Amino acid sequence: MAKVISEDIGAYYYHHPRVAAIVTAQAKGRQNAMAVAWHTPISFSPPLYGIAVSPKRFTYQLIVQSKEFGVNFLPFEQAELVASVGGSKGEEIDKFRQFDIAQDRPVKTAVPILKAAYAAYECKLIDDKGYGDHRLLVGEVVAVHSLEEAFTPEGILDLAEVSPTLYLGNERYVTASRETIKYLDRKVYGKR
């Protein structure tokens, strides 16, 4: 098997599956939701979460105006919703009405929280910096909504209960199953 080395970088971000999430925002009476694959925890204390959002997105305008955003994690059965909010523009339609998206009440912000999410974060925007064609929006997580039965006592996702929505790229979605879990204790493996 030959490896190819290329300086023509292309869609490098398709080289690993990513969790597909839905970012929500509201401002001045408008609510919106968009799909994101580029997002990451950044800090444990304080709890910070980063999302890479193009300034062309309607969601970006709402986040800048309200200084808040939500990050919602949907089960694989709801992957179509990720594709729906990722394939439509909040400038043109009310996605909550069009896709019949049910909401839970936020507690520390006014961001929409999706009822179908097995976990969702309410974030207060603390930084907004441009990197290339995207903005890295960093939020402090001020409230976490999570479905109790979706998590094991150690707090990891219980794959017997929930299948996460992963994005392979090029409109392909996939999930993870319990049978593929490997338990590799780093304390043991770090000494081998």
Ligand SMILES: Cc1cc2nc3c(=O)[nH]c(=O)nc-3n(C[C@H](O)[C@H](O)[C@H](O)COP(=O)(O)O)c2cc1C
């Ligand atoms: C699976 C998936 C992942 C996406 N990830 C991102 C992302 O991380 N950042 C981004 O700016 N756009 C991303 N998009 C594109 C936006 O979701 C899309 O442009 C959406 O229509 C923006 O909606 P808005 O204009 O209403 O904000 C993604 C789309 C899909 C389908």
